[in-house]
Amino acid sequence: MSAPLGPVGGIGSGASTDTSRLQSKENLEAAGKRFEAIFVGMMLKSMRSAKLGDGLFDSKATEQFRDMQDQQLAQSMAAHAPIGIGKAMTDFLAKAAAVDPAAPPEGTKP
Numbered sequence: 001m002s003a004p005l006g007p008v009g010g011i012g013s014g015a016s017t018d019t020s021r022l023q024s025k026e027n028l029e030a031a032g033k034r035f036e037a038i039f040v041g042m043m044l045k046s047m048r049s050a051k052l053g054d055g056l057f058d059s060k061a062t063e064q065f066r067d068m069q070d071q072q073l074a075q076s077m078a079a080h081a082p083i084g085i086g087k088a089m090t091d092f093l094a095k096a097a098a099v100d101p102a103a104p105p106e107g108t109k110p
Contacts, residue, residue, distance in 0.1 A: 035085070
């Protein structure tokens with residue numbers, strides 16, 4: 001039995017080289033918002049883990065609900081009050097997709 005192929009076609013490769021999704025501005029903006037939500041979520045999680053002591057009423061259930069609340073807060077912050085990292089990533093990807101010398105323009109022969 002053979003091993004399953006990765007997204008690029010090689011065994012065990014982790015990154016895809018498919019850049020067709022970068023052509024749509026809506027896709028880039030959605031990716032930027034998701035990236036920002038993930039980044040803010042990681043930042044909140046890091047801030048929560050830096051606590052100095054245990055609270056009197058802390059439990060696993062309280063932690064789980066706090067994590068869910070932080071996730072919703074991160075998504076809301078990314079959508080309504082972004083810090084700018086998602087836009088910076090979107091601008092970088094848009095510039096990289098527009099200047100990609102490896103891909104010839106559509107309708108031309110390489």
